[in-house]
Amino acid sequence: MDARFSIAATGSLSFGAGVFDDLASHLAKLGYHTVALVASKTFLQGSRCSAFLQQCKDCEVSVLTYPVSGEPSVGSIDELSHSCLSDGCDVVVGVGGGSALDSAKAVAVMAKYLARTTERISVKRFLEGVGDLTPPPGRLPLFAVPTTAGTGSEATKNAVIAQVGPNGFKKSLRHDSYIPDLVVVDPSLAITVPQTVTAASALDALTQLLEAYVSVKSNTFIDSLALEAIALVGNALPKLLEGNLDDLDARSDMAYAAYISGVAIANAGLGYVHGFAGPIGGLHSIPHGVICGNLIVPIHKAMVLAAKEHGQDSSFLQKLTKIAALWHVDGPEGVIEHMAQMVRLAKLPPLRDYGFTKEELVAIGSKDASRNSPVKLTQEQTISLLEALL
Ligand SMILES: [Fe+2]
Known part of the structure; x- marks a missing residue:
């Protein structure tokens, strides 16, 4: 405790x-x-x-x-x-x-x-x-x-x-x-929200829940709320994005999860994805959820690799393992793959569709956007992650 x-x-x-x-x-x-x-x-x-x-x-x-x-x-x-x-x-x-x-x-x-x-x-x-x-x-x-x-x-x-x-x-x-x-x-x-908005909004909520849950500022109270909400998203979002946009149970789960994501970030803060989403969103007109959906997998994949280099006992990996159990996937890598599957279903446009250039993303990637992330990435890693989005 x-x-x-x-x-x-x-x-x-x-x-x-x-x-x-x-x-x-x-x-x-x-x-x-x-x-x-x-x-x-x-x-x-x-x-x-x-x-x-x-x-x-x-x-x-x-x-x-x-x-x-x-x-x-x-x-x-x-x-x-x-x-x-x-x-x-x-x-x-x-x-x-x-x-x-x-x-x-x-x-x-x-x-x-x-x-x-x-x-x-x-x-x-x-x-x-x-x-x-x-x-x-x-x-x-x-x-x-x-x-x-x-x-x-x-x-x-x-x-x-x-x-x-x-x-x-x-x-x-x-x-x-x-x-x-x-x-x-x-x-x-x-119920009438279209697929594109449903997908981008949901990936924003999932990013917020994940970043708050693993945040160095989180606590037992927020952990319990966020983990349950993450479990709901992992089940409900694929249902909605596979063509069941009128599934009221899935919509209820996502509405609850999004509300909890707000409670969680108000108390535990955010991490790399939102650290980069601010400057990216200020540069070109692009929906916030599209930025989150483009970044959530590469950022967290790099964080898993970095955490494993420093040993298996990090609280970040332990928390991803708890998510894995609720999503019925295999460990932190399974969590990353399930998120990647949801992002694929979302069919988000890439950043290049909004006019971003390599120079702009290199400049953004060179800034420290770690916020409350439990794992720190190097500047070289963040620059190459952002460049790969083009
Ligand atoms: Fe957000």
Whole structure:
């Protein structure tokens, strides 16, 4: 047992097929009058959104819709935050994938902050590594409804915001108070999510679970949650990607695993894959899950080889052996091969399809992206791993 550890609180959770249908009456019972619905365009165009809008109307709750397309940028967050403020919204509801939920989180923070100042301050000034101001504590009330089973943003205390281009970045707006108040995980919302989004989102969730589980910052509490969720992914994801996208049990397992991935990274941090995903995603417009799916196997294969060179008794190898038992495969190598099989089923585009060059990847690979990884790779290894992605 760990000598000591602490766990950041998560918001309330409502889980199960159909729970989204209770949200409108819940908002009314809590006394909210004007909802900022920050949601993916796909959700806003669907029948579940129409039903939600009608339910809110029946409960005399107004809803203003703020469509999100693409990953959140400094410009999109500044624009949505000013709209939310001028529209007088008293609660933010985020519905969609990680982009919608991160946008909702950032809008809830910035709309509250901008109400207290006459200056037009950009969210960029609060971002880790690029901003000059401390993120403000507090935000508007925030409810998160994930639909894609991916980033786990519904359970984390940060929103990742990008500025894409030669001097681009992907940085977090982060504070302990940004974890959503209520998470509504309704796996039936994911039934219509297409194969490409399902695959990329799931590989992000799996990467997050694995990196948090083996992290040097993990602890007994997170280990037990993450290991069970990893077991679920190993069974459910192949089912979905083999053509059973309407399998509600598999969707439920993935929705639960994605939520736990958010809880896990909020408490145990991340490793190499996400260390590289930040600069890669800041350089060209590429879905975060596609980066994770391209990196998860080569990075962890190299980590297994490096750990074995230093002896068989590392906690990293022991943890992979526990995963192997739950996935019914043979040891750490079996885990790598099962992940490779899931990545093959995902049919992800390679990085070259997004315009990356060898020089760009060599520059990224030469930086230390180890974060909380239990195994350190050499600079030569990381550069050659990234070059091989082209
Ligand atoms: Fe991620």
